[in-house]
Amino acid sequence: MKEVPSALLTIQVLGALRAVEDRLEAALEPLGLSLAKLGVLSKLTAAGEPLPLGTLAERCACVRSNITQLVDRLEAEKLVVRSDDPHDRRSVRAELTTLGRSRHAVGLEALHEAEKAIVARIPSRHRAAFLESLQALHDDD
Numbered sequence: 001m002k003e004v005p006s007a008l009l010t011i012q013v014l015g016a017l018r019a020v021e022d023r024l025e026a027a028l029e030p031l032g033l034s035l036a037k038l039g040v041l042s043k044l045t046a047a048g049e050p051l052p053l054g055t056l057a058e059r060c061a062c063v064r065s066n067i068t069q070l071v072d073r074l075e076a077e078k079l080v081v082r083s084d085d086p087h088d089r090r091s092v093r094a095e096l097t098t099l100g101r102s103r104h105a106v107g108l109e110a111l112h113e114a115e116k117a118i119v120a121r122i123p124s125r126h127r128a129a130f131l132e133s134l135q136a137l138h139d140d141d
Helices: 006-031 035-047 053-059 064-076 098-120 124-138
Strands: 080-085 088-096
Touching (some): 006 035, 006 098, 035 053, 035 064, 035 080, 035 088, 053 064, 053 088
Antiparallel strands (some): 080 088
């Protein structure tokens, strides 16, 4: 079998990643969500309590200014509210609203359906080998 040039393979992997991300974003867009917004809602849902913005930034693996902007947008859409931290007067917490919980659940369902559609594009007989190849890209050897 002919050797595939590494540059071509890299370009194809990056293109596929962008296409997957675009499809996931497109599935969330009608709900007024993005992957970033859903990520914040997911972290707040998992926490089960309001989180200081600094903690939320850490859990989302991003800088605080990005979290502040995301929380601004989510607050404008009434998905979260800000509240003072009773333990630290300098800190502000983000808290899910009832609408935020509901939109999170609907967003997860839309994401799940999009994921199923993406995976369905890979023939079932190739999925195990595909997963093995993807895992090889993660290895730090």
